[in-house]
Amino acid sequence: MSRTPEAVYSRIRREVADRADVLWDVALALHADPEYAFAEHHAAALLTDELERAGLVVRREVAGMPTAFTAGSGEGPPTVALLLEYDALPGLGHACGHNLIAAAGLGATFAVHTVLDALGGAVLAVGSPAEEGGGGKALEVAAGVFNGVDAALMFHPGVYSWRRAPLTAQEQHRVGFHGRAAHPTGNPTEGIDALAALVELFNVLAALGRRLPEASHIRGIVTHGGTATNIVPEYAEGLFGLRAATSRALDDLGEQLRTCAEGVALATGTRVTVERATVRYDHFRDSEVLSERFAAHLARAGIDLTAPVPGVHLGSSDIGNVSVRLPAIHPFVAVMDADGSDHTPEFAAASASGRAREVMLAAAEALACTAADVLHSADLREEAWARHREAAAAGR
Template identity: 80%
Template sequence: MTVTPDGVHDALRTEVAARADALWDVALRLHADPEYAFAEHRAAELLSGELERAGLVVERGVAGLPTAFTARSGRGRPAVALPLEYDALPGLGHACGHNLIAAAGLGAALALHAVLGGAQGCVLAVGTPAEEGGGGKAVEVEAGVFDDVDAALMFHPGVHDFVRAPLTAQVQYRVGFHGRAAHPTGNPAEGIDALAALVELFNVLSALGRRLPPASHVQGIVTHGGTATNIVPEYAEGRFGLRAATTTQLDALVGQLDECAQGVARATGTRAEVERVTVRYEHFRDCEVLSERFAEHVSRAGITLTPPVPGVQLGSSDIGNVSGRVPAIHPFVAIMDADGSDHTPEFARAAASPRAREVLTAAAQALACTAADVLLDGDLRAAAWARHRADDALQAPSSRPVGA
């Protein structure tokens, strides 16, 4: 059995502490200059530039995404990936704290490069654009960016101190109904009201919602309802967001949406089109042995992580797609009290607060130490992969989603 020497942990914490001011400066620069999905050009250049200047080998434009990149220290296996998020929310800026995620991953990668120098395997900092709706990690997963990696480690700022992330699966679909236009008084019998069909779909989905399993829901909006009040709408369209506790349950919910739409179309004489319009985010599969190791390391900064409160859901993230391929962690560390919420102006302000600075340093140190454990402790790697493969066996195979 090989375990990480205490001296390595101490050296990593020292390296992060020495960079604390510089990491905070990066976090504040990102915070002051928010960029959005797949357009994070300045953020990607800032982060990749810092890594390149430190001697990591940088590749830009990975997975065909202009604002994605990798920065590599060492080669081969074992290997650990550090995803960096840096997109913001339109109108709210860094109200999800991605500036802190990026700076923490940066700090961990720089410390690992300085202490291990690539001699113990590979550290891969991965620039992952468009978490807020674009699914950059999902695209990178499909492109093979996380192949040949033994673990993917990141943290997320929040309003809870949770050792693991209860993140659901989610996707969005467009449903369009085709009818036939007519004058509502002159020749109403010749019309086929597409909007009436869409309204009926909302009614059917409302009834369906009362018997869905916990964490599953469908939320829709009307995106097109006709062109004039004196014309029977020949086309109507809605956009529907679907969430479920697991990816398998999400696929089943997609099938139910399609069945409802087709049933409404038959009942109303319309024709229904059901099309997926976003990347599918899979549910997050936590690697318990690695999350517990992160919790041990971050506790040195006085931060105690606990299991999630039952019933609490924290949304969805494309880190779920990564966790389906490799052992992964996504703990939450609070930067404001639990009576608040992310995706708010208050959380955006908290992401540049003194508390956020303390969390940034502590998270970067814990990420670096956990990554070193993955690289240096063969028994830990084996346990992480065993847990991951056991989870694989529990995941029921899902059919190809509708409109995929």
């Protein structure tokens, strides 16, 4: 497998170092002005302006989303995508460190852009809104944004430094029971209690949960339970979140939810509707060969990545939808110690710390060097795709 010339790596490192202050200013600007799903207007404007100023061809409002964008340079194939996230968490700001993801992706894009003359191919920065809720990357996949892309690369700040992300598949379903209203004392036998049916579904799902496989669960809330205490509820509705280790297991879990709901409806004389309420997030399928390249490049900065702890899952992300379509990486790099957690005020503060700056710059360099490897080596691309197809065929 041919090796990327050292001169290319040196140019990448120099480009990231020269832009270090600019990249950190971007990260801090995003951190100071947190914006939420599909409303990241200032973030998208800031990032696209920087990319356009560097000479990349910017397309705004891609996939029908006002805050999604792409920025390309060069001509593929091959083409490598660098992913930027920039949405925040309501009430917590950048407590997941997306300001660092955006800045690192920006820096990596700049660096690859400057070395395309030595590599050939194309680089595509993909700005993806609403990772925290809404699934910007899922919508971009469906719209064909990643068609013709050979690999998709990003990193995520965290409390662990892991080569790959153990991210589950997830979706939400809305379950509605339809009964018949009645007065509980005037004509109680004429009523069909939809709320009682919904409560019974919770009981059935609690029993089901005790025998679900690792990483699978169903959690629900009541979103509508009636209109008055002196009326038998004719309609009741719950919202249920489903997670599973793989997308195939999530399909099975969805069928189990539907079977349970239909059984409860039959037993209670109600009618039930079950529908998906959110964009589906597929499980993350790591491109091991590319993650190993990233880890090797990151080690140059003194940051060592390990395998994730067995049995630990860190939620879900729309990067999963990208990873089931093409080789992708999503390593975690710690910006605070493992005794903390993301989605906390402490993590939001860590995302603007000196350690965060060092991690962001090291990740930008490692992402760019990995992207250069993808563009330079046909053998690496072929190996990544071969392993990707094997994993898909096995349902992993």
